[in-house]
Amino acid sequence: MSDLWSVETLIVGSPYSSTCTLVANDRHRVIIDSGLSLDQSALEQALHARRLDLSDVDIVINTHLHLDHCGNNSLFPRAEVFMSRREMQWTSAFYAALFASRTPEQAAEEFYPELRSYEFAPRTIRNVVRLARLFWKPDRLGDASRRRWIETDELPRGLEVRPSPGHTPFHVSIQVAAPALVIVAGDAVLAEQPHAKVRTMIPYSRAAFLATRAALMLEAATIVPGHGPTFSAHPDSNSNGANGGTRHA
Numbered sequence: 001m002s003d004l005w006s007v008e009t010l011i012v013g014s015p016y017s018s019t020c021t022l023v024a025n026d027r028h029r030v031i032i033d034s035g036l037s038l039d040q041s042a043l044e045q046a047l048h049a050r051r052l053d054l055s056d057v058d059i060v061i062n063t064h065l066h067l068d069h070c071g072n073n074s075l076f077p078r079a080e081v082f083m084s085r086r087e088m089q090w091t092s093a094f095y096a097a098l099f100a101s102r103t104p105e106q107a108a109e110e111f112y113p114e115l116r117s118y119e120f121a122p123r124t125i126r127n128v129v130r131l132a133r134l135f136w137k138p139d140r141l142g143d144a145s146r147r148r149w150i151e152t153d154e155l156p157r158g159l160e161v162r163p164s165p166g167h168t169p170f171h172v173s174i175q176v177a178a179p180a181l182v183i184v185a186g187d188a189v190l191a192e193q194p195h196a197k198v199r200t201m202i203p204y205s206r207a208a209f210l211a212t213r214a215a216l217m218l219e220a221a222t223i224v225p226g227h228g229p230t231f232s233a234h235p236d237s238n239s240n241g242a243n244g245g246t247r248h249a
């Protein structure tokens with residue numbers, strides 16, 4: 001029984017901020033994506049409402065390192081923090097290049113090769129960079145001594161890393177062995193509606209993003225998306241019936 005996990009949404013993602021998910025069994029309490037730093041007190045309250053403290057969380061996992069998904073890693077005093085090493089290198093280089101450049105719309109193109117096709121005004125990109133400068137705080141990623149790389153370090157049994165590239169190059173989703181298969185998708189699935197208006201970054205690769213989204217939707221009974229409420233993706237495969245997904249909300 002102990003290899004089966006429960007899944008609860010602590011913060012439901014909005015167009016601006018990410019979903020924070022608690023997955024737990026009798027040995028571990030795991031946060032998948034710690035959210036925007038502005039959501040710190042909401043996150044603490046959601047834990048307190050479940051009679052949990054920040055120190056009860058022993059693992060944090062980041063699906064990727066956009067600032068709205070990892071802004072509260074440092075709050076958990078004893079948690080190991082899992083992330084992709086390659087994603088860390090890519091994202092750190094991305095923010096560093098943006099902040100160092102006088103023409104961030106050009107710097108961003110090195111990291112988002114399809115950027116030009118979206119035809120954003122340079123002004124729009126510069127506004128995003130201004131916001132990113134306010135919220136990207138590397139020390140919020142958590143202490144380096146407790147950092148673990150998903151490429152080499154193992155998660156507890158029943159939590160499986162699913163590479164889900166497209167939104168970013170090294171994005172991962174987490175497959176959870178719950179009574180019905182749950183995938184905590186991060187921004188590999190932004191929301192249930194494919195064209196939901198979500199104010200996150202454009203995909204690194206639109207084709208990879210769409211292929212990844214379709215694959216995850218086919219496999220999971222329940223999807224926890226990065227910027228919207230949990231939903232039932234594939235009701236037929238859900239042994240708890242068509243409404244099974246809502247029990248995780």
Ligand SMILES: [Zn+2]
Pocket residue numbers: 064066167187200201
């Ligand atoms: Zn993102």
